Amino acid sequence: MLFHVRMDVRIPHDVPAETAARLKAEEKARFQELQRSGKWRHIWRVVGEYANYSIFDVDSNAELHDLLLSLPLFPYMQIQVQALCRHPSSLHDDDR
Amino acid sequence: MLFHVRMDVRIPHDVPAETAARLKAEEKARFQELQRSGKWRHIWRVVGEYANYSIFDVDSNAELHDLLLSLPLFPYMQIQVQALCRHPSSLHDDDR
Amino acid sequence: MLFHVRMDVRIPHDVPAETAARLKAEEKARFQELQRSGKWRHIWRVVGEYANYSIFDVDSNAELHDLLLSLPLFPYMQIQVQALCRHPSSLHDDDR
Amino acid sequence: MLFHVRMDVRIPHDVPAETAARLKAEEKARFQELQRSGKWRHIWRVVGEYANYSIFDVDSNAELHDLLLSLPLFPYMQIQVQALCRHPSSLHDDDR
Amino acid sequence: MLFHVRMDVRIPHDVPAETAARLKAEEKARFQELQRSGKWRHIWRVVGEYANYSIFDVDSNAELHDLLLSLPLFPYMQIQVQALCRHPSSLHDDDR
Amino acid sequence: MLFHVRMDVRIPHDVPAETAARLKAEEKARFQELQRSGKWRHIWRVVGEYANYSIFDVDSNAELHDLLLSLPLFPYMQIQVQALCRHPSSLHDDDR
Amino acid sequence: MLFHVRMDVRIPHDVPAETAARLKAEEKARFQELQRSGKWRHIWRVVGEYANYSIFDVDSNAELHDLLLSLPLFPYMQIQVQALCRHPSSLHDDDR
Amino acid sequence: MLFHVRMDVRIPHDVPAETAARLKAEEKARFQELQRSGKWRHIWRVVGEYANYSIFDVDSNAELHDLLLSLPLFPYMQIQVQALCRHPSSLHDDDR
Amino acid sequence: MLFHVRMDVRIPHDVPAETAARLKAEEKARFQELQRSGKWRHIWRVVGEYANYSIFDVDSNAELHDLLLSLPLFPYMQIQVQALCRHPSSLHDDDR
Amino acid sequence: MLFHVRMDVRIPHDVPAETAARLKAEEKARFQELQRSGKWRHIWRVVGEYANYSIFDVDSNAELHDLLLSLPLFPYMQIQVQALCRHPSSLHDDDR
Numbered sequence: 001m002l003f004h005v006r007m008d009v010r011i012p013h014d015v016p017a018e019t020a021a022r023l024k025a026e027e028k029a030r031f032q033e034l035q036r037s038g039k040w041r042h043i044w045r046v047v048g049e050y051a052n053y054s055i056f057d058v059d060s061n062a063e064l065h066d067l068l069l070s071l072p073l074f075p076y077m078q079i080q081v082q083a084l085c086r087h088p089s090s091l092h093d094d095d096r
Numbered sequence: 097m098l099f100h101v102r103m104d105v106r107i108p109h110d111v112p113a114e115t116a117a118r119l120k121a122e123e124k125a126r127f128q129e130l131q132r133s134g135k136w137r138h139i140w141r142v143v144g145e146y147a148n149y150s151i152f153d154v155d156s157n158a159e160l161h162d163l164l165l166s167l168p169l170f171p172y173m174q175i176q177v178q179a180l181c182r183h184p185s186s187l188h189d190d191d192r
Numbered sequence: 193m194l195f196h197v198r199m200d201v202r203i204p205h206d207v208p209a210e211t212a213a214r215l216k217a218e219e220k221a222r223f224q225e226l227q228r229s230g231k232w233r234h235i236w237r238v239v240g241e242y243a244n245y246s247i248f249d250v251d252s253n254a255e256l257h258d259l260l261l262s263l264p265l266f267p268y269m270q271i272q273v274q275a276l277c278r279h280p281s282s283l284h285d286d287d288r
Numbered sequence: 289m290l291f292h293v294r295m296d297v298r299i300p301h302d303v304p305a306e307t308a309a310r311l312k313a314e315e316k317a318r319f320q321e322l323q324r325s326g327k328w329r330h331i332w333r334v335v336g337e338y339a340n341y342s343i344f345d346v347d348s349n350a351e352l353h354d355l356l357l358s359l360p361l362f363p364y365m366q367i368q369v370q371a372l373c374r375h376p377s378s379l380h381d382d383d384r
Numbered sequence: 385m386l387f388h389v390r391m392d393v394r395i396p397h398d399v400p401a402e403t404a405a406r407l408k409a410e411e412k413a414r415f416q417e418l419q420r421s422g423k424w425r426h427i428w429r430v431v432g433e434y435a436n437y438s439i440f441d442v443d444s445n446a447e448l449h450d451l452l453l454s455l456p457l458f459p460y461m462q463i464q465v466q467a468l469c470r471h472p473s474s475l476h477d478d479d480r
Numbered sequence: 481m482l483f484h485v486r487m488d489v490r491i492p493h494d495v496p497a498e499t500a501a502r503l504k505a506e507e508k509a510r511f512q513e514l515q516r517s518g519k520w521r522h523i524w525r526v527v528g529e530y531a532n533y534s535i536f537d538v539d540s541n542a543e544l545h546d547l548l549l550s551l552p553l554f555p556y557m558q559i560q561v562q563a564l565c566r567h568p569s570s571l572h573d574d575d576r
Numbered sequence: 577m578l579f580h581v582r583m584d585v586r587i588p589h590d591v592p593a594e595t596a597a598r599l600k601a602e603e604k605a606r607f608q609e610l611q612r613s614g615k616w617r618h619i620w621r622v623v624g625e626y627a628n629y630s631i632f633d634v635d636s637n638a639e640l641h642d643l644l645l646s647l648p649l650f651p652y653m654q655i656q657v658q659a660l661c662r663h664p665s666s667l668h669d670d671d672r
Numbered sequence: 673m674l675f676h677v678r679m680d681v682r683i684p685h686d687v688p689a690e691t692a693a694r695l696k697a698e699e700k701a702r703f704q705e706l707q708r709s710g711k712w713r714h715i716w717r718v719v720g721e722y723a724n725y726s727i728f729d730v731d732s733n734a735e736l737h738d739l740l741l742s743l744p745l746f747p748y749m750q751i752q753v754q755a756l757c758r759h760p761s762s763l764h765d766d767d768r
Numbered sequence: 769m770l771f772h773v774r775m776d777v778r779i780p781h782d783v784p785a786e787t788a789a790r791l792k793a794e795e796k797a798r799f800q801e802l803q804r805s806g807k808w809r810h811i812w813r814v815v816g817e818y819a820n821y822s823i824f825d826v827d828s829n830a831e832l833h834d835l836l837l838s839l840p841l842f843p844y845m846q847i848q849v850q851a852l853c854r855h856p857s858s859l860h861d862d863d864r
Numbered sequence: 865m866l867f868h869v870r871m872d873v874r875i876p877h878d879v880p881a882e883t884a885a886r887l888k889a890e891e892k893a894r895f896q897e898l899q900r901s902g903k904w905r906h907i908w909r910v911v912g913e914y915a916n917y918s919i920f921d922v923d924s925n926a927e928l929h930d931l932l933l934s935l936p937l938f939p940y941m942q943i944q945v946q947a948l949c950r951h952p953s954s955l956h957d958d959d960r
Contacts, residue, residue: 001253002140003275004149005336012301013876013939028185035187042138042188044098044151044180047929048869048945052183053100055140061193062277065335075301081336083195083275084140085254087148089124091131092138097925099947101720108685109204109267143257144197144273157865158949161719171685177720179867179947181926194332196341205396205459220377227379234330234380236290236343236372239449240389240465244375245292247332276332279340281316283323284330289445291467293528300493349385350469353527363493369528371387371467373446386524388533397588397651412569419571426522426572428482428535428564431641432581432657436567437484439524468524471532473508475515476522481637483659485816492781541577542661545815555781561816563579563659565638578812580821589684589747604857611859618810619858620770620823623737623851624677624753629772631812659815665796666811667803673829674908675851676917700953707955714906714956716866716919716948724951725868727908733769734853755771755851755911757830761892762907763899773912780877833911843877849912 001057002041002084003064008051011076026072039067055084097153098137098180099160104147107172122168135163151180193249194233194276195256200243203268218264231259247276289345290329290372291352296339299364314360327355343372385441386425386468387448392435395460410456423451439468481537482521482564483544488531491556506552519547535564577633578617578660579640584627587652602648615643631660673729674713674756675736680723683748698744711739727756769825770809770852771832776819779844794840807835823852865921866905866948867928872915875940890936903931919948 011020034040042055058064068079107116130136138151154160164175203212226232234247250256260271299308322328330343346352356367395404418424426439442448452463491500514520522535538544548559587596610616618631634640644655683692706712714727730736740751779788802808810823826832836847875884898904906919922928932943 003253003335004140004142013879015301031185032187042151043183043186044100045183045929046100047179047181047867047925048932048943053178053180055138060277061195061275061335064275065277065333068336079336081275082149083143083253083256083273084149085143085252085257087139087141089127090139091128099719099925109207111685141257143195143253144260144271156949157719157867157947160947161717161949164720175720177947179925179928179945181924181929196332196334205399223377224379234343235375235378236292237375237449238292239371239373239387239445240452240463245370245372247330274341275335276341277335279331279333281319282331283320291445291527303493348469349387349467349527352467353469353525356528367528369467371445371448371465373444373449388524388526397591415569416571426535427567427570428484429567429641430484431563431565431579431637432644432655437562437564439522466533467527468533469527471523471525473511474523475512483637483815495781540661541579541659541815544659545661545813548816559816561659563637563640563657565636565641580812580814589687607857608859618823618860619855620772620852621737621855622772623675623733623853624740624751628855629850629852631810658821660812660821661815663811663813663820665799667800668810675829676908676910703953704955714919715951715954716868717951718868719947719949725946725948727906732853733771733851736851737853753851754917755829755832755849756908756917757828757833757911759907759909759916761895763896764906771911783877829911833909836912847912 001059003056003058004082004084005054005056005068006051006080007054008049008078009073009076010050010078011073015076023072023076030071034067039063097155099152099154100178100180101150101152101164102147102176103150104145104174105169105172106146106174107169111172119168119172126167130163135159193251195248195250196274196276197246197248197260198238198243198272199246200241200270201265201268202242202270203265207268215264215268222263226259231255289347291344291346292370292372293342293344293356294334294339294368295342296337296366297361297364298338298366299361303364311360311364318359322355327351385443387440387442388466388468389438389440389452390430390435390464391438392433392462393457393460394434394462395457399460407456407460414455418451423447481539483536483538484562484564485534485536485548486526486531486560487534488529488558489553489556490530490558491553495556503552503556510551514547519543577635579632579634580658580660581630581632581644582622582627582656583630584625584654585649585652586626586654587649591652599648599652606647610643615639673731675728675730676754676756677726677728677740678718678723678752679726680721680750681745681748682722682750683745687748695744695748702743706739711735769827771824771826772850772852773822773824773836774814774819774848775822776817776846777841777844778818778846779841783844791840791844798839802835807831865923867920867922868946868948869918869920869932870910870915870944871918872913872942873937873940874914874942875937879940887936887940894935898931903927 011023031040031043035043039056039058040054041057044053046052056064056067058067064081068074068081071077107119127136127139131139135152135154136150137153140149142148152160152163154163160177164170164177167173203215223232223235227235231248231250232246233249236245238244248256248259250259256273260266263269299311319328319331323331327344327346328342329345332341334340344352344355346355352369356362359365395407415424415427419427423440423442424438425441428437430436440448440451442451448465452458455461491503511520511523515523519536519538520534521537524533526532536544536547538547544561548554551557587599607616607619611619615632615634616630617633620629622628632640632643634643640657644650647653683695703712703715707715711728711730712726713729716725718724728736728739730739736753740746743749779791799808799811803811807824807826808822809825812821814820824832824835826835832849836842839845875887895904895907899907903920903922904918905921908917910916920928920931922931928945932938935941
């Protein structure tokens, strides 16, 4: 089941630089783990912004919520989730 | 080069039903043509709305504009385009 | 799997009164069918507006989309869907 | 009498972690007390956000205001309240 | 129990003038009936707009919804309702 | 001459608790003084928010501005003012 | 007593051209009458828009409302009114 | 003196196709006349929208307003104007 | 050449009181200098807000930008500028 | 390939003055380097705001993202990017 997610990262400027760097490193590691598992199916950077559009492929709403909550940068992100479904005209099997 | 596109279809209720049906059939044909060519890389329906999120893979801004203008439903769509780029942490080659 | 849905009904004033009355009757019948099936779990009117908040309990995003599309008033509704999940502090089993 | 409430929690990042943890524990206790009393009838997490949709069942506007003000996280929440009423087509007795 | 209501009237310009005049006359009669009953406690015009702020004093959410639905101009009004309660500092008994 | 005023109070969380308590006490005293004078004609709490709707009865725009500026919480309030006038259909003499 | 007013004119395209021309001529005549009386103190066109910013000098809210309602284009205008007062630092007597 | 202008064209779907075609042809002719004169310094299409960003180089606000009003599609355009000035760091003489 | 300017002053609460007082005194002096020169033609307070509407009369966009940048409170103001022009119906010579 | 970019600079008031001054000097140097290379084709100040409209001429979305990320003030800017294309009516070769 697919979901469209936009994440905007807003780290306050008074968070110490080392804390921010550590969080970003942990975020990258967690992201790649989820990407390898197939749960975080796509990610693209929005040009000019500290933001991404992502497509998640999960078994339930609850699984998606738990994945997003597990992100180290979650406290500093504004997240918008929209449920997706297969487009009836699509010829591609995997845009399910 | 990838672009994120959201399309909201708003066909006024006084467009004759046959006209709307014909436009939708033409839209589907044109969409599948572009999907086969690889230009319209992904499409997903937004649950509960007459709208989609799409990812286009084109050679230039101008090519994307021409593709969108060629859609039979273009006069009845509100379209938002955002330029994308590869996420530096991504392990997938094709989220280019 | 639960979803929060807000529906705002906007029937243009030049839709003939009989058409509107027929659509509303069909909507009521379809609504009660879905309510009986347990898919349309809750519905409440928003005081002072021609709108409702509803909770749907479905097996997938696609099932929700198909249910909403099957509503006779769908072409005249603005619909917003948000995925829900169980609150970790809840003592109630059925707020799943 | 039912009310639809959306709560968005925004704890500033410079609130000490212990303070935040204590407030959340107190919030959970107060929430469960209100849930047991039947006043806080439903609660659902919004997927991907630190937010919930809730349904309150109270005797008056004033009772609802007092309940919301009594929440330990009230100073850090943005709250929107909308009065609800029974939908005339509903077959369920308790969507009153 | 008090509610704050803002009503914006938007009669489409292609509604026949006689229809609009009749609706306005019916609206005035219904309004004065509700004002006399004490349910429609206050009304003020917003300067420069075809809109009003009103205070309703009703026994329940459902009663308010029924009153608003009974207004002849309801189909042409955009209505926003907010639940009110007595301010703790107020010295006036009737700002209840 | 009547004015509709909405006040949203936003005291930053790093204002010391004693300062906030003192400001609120001063605000209450000033409010009751203005209420007794008849200038601050109505006040209602917005359910679930740290906000009020008020009706002021003043002789001029300038008098209203001076009253609002004299409120101890003014620096922490977001205030919206709208000029009102008597509704032509009103049967009440004092909704002037 | 001064008020800041923004007026946006939106004449629907299916209003007959003669009707629109007549309304505009009547608007101009009424405007100049109010300008001569000193009530409509200033008017400026917003560059690129069918809109103006105006300053009215009236004795009361009610007088302003009556003046705006008397404008022949009132049914086709979106109007926003804000109460003004003299700036304490101003050296000009007539920015009262 | 430079101005940034965004124009969104919204031709209602019930304007006859010939009228729309004639207006677009007239718009193109007028546009090219202004482009040749140097007044309409730049124009770019916004990808995916019936809209453009333009830079005008005029002697006064009034001249810009007159130019925009002279456009055949003016009645069907939503126009936003922002005054520009030379950036102090710019090395280019003609970004004046 | 006239411009409509709205200024909203937002001094963060942790700016020391003396700094704020000094900035306000400098702002007043600079304002009166510009008012005397005829460049800052009108200023009015927005009732209930720390904001003003102003009319500037300058020779160019650049002159306006330099004037606004020279204001001591500029770093704490949100400023919106709109180009104005004489209204064709105006009988007043100085609403140029 | 051209892009329209709006940049709003928001340096928090508690960033030390020397840090801000250094960042601005570095920004100016980097800007001029990009301007000389032809990548940052146009820049204009928005009158009255700490903001600019710019036109970039780059080979790809990714190149634009890298350029914007390389700006020393990037962490303090809000950036909006819109893809542009040549207007079909344009007579100028370089509005490509």
